[in-house]
Ligand code: HEM
């Protein structure tokens with residue numbers, strides 16, 4: 001698995017969705033999805049891009065199983081968090097309906113970031 005490329009692809013997909021949502025908000029004047037838009041672009045695109053470039057800059061990090069686990073966790077976690085925030089702000093689900101899947105998804109993102117941090121400590125030389 002090419003972790004760097006996978007993060008770039010994931011980030012690009014988020015960015016396309018985030019920009020379309022931003023254009024919709026700008027065009028409609030309805031900014032109620034702003035927080036969803038922000039996290040699609042930041043948690044989805046910016047973080048994925050930073051991870052991709054880091055793994056490219058440090059091939060020793062990218063070669064580890066930890067990197068592949070990180071990608072899987074970010075893929076599932078960030079997609080789920082963003083989907084749930086969107087559904088909440090679009091008033092399709094209630095805040096109560098987000099439990100326990102939202103905290104679990106957030107935890108997946110966090111565990112992925114811990115794996116990334118550990119990998120930095122071990123292999124970013
Ligand atoms: C063509 C692309 C984009 C358009 C048309 C767009 C449009 C918007 C609009 C209409 C808002 C709501 C402003 C408000 O209610 O105060 C907004 C907020 C925001 N956007 Fe974008 N945006 C774009 C790209 C991006 C990108 C690439 C990022 C980050 C990498 C980003 C990050 C944010 C953030 C952090 C907010 C604030 C959210 C909040 O107030 O809760 N946007 N954007």
Ligand code: HEM
Nearest residue numbers: 034035038039042043044046047078081105106107109110
């Ligand atoms: C799982 C990860 C994350 C969770 C659960 C989370 C959750 C939240 C929550 C609950 C808020 C406050 C919403 C409100 O004011 O009603 C917030 C705001 C914000 N978050 Fe996150 N966040 C996450 C990741 C990130 C990341 C990675 C970034 C940036 C790279 C980010 C950037 C922001 C910004 C800029 C705001 C303020 C938006 C605004 O009020 O205009 N978040 N986030």
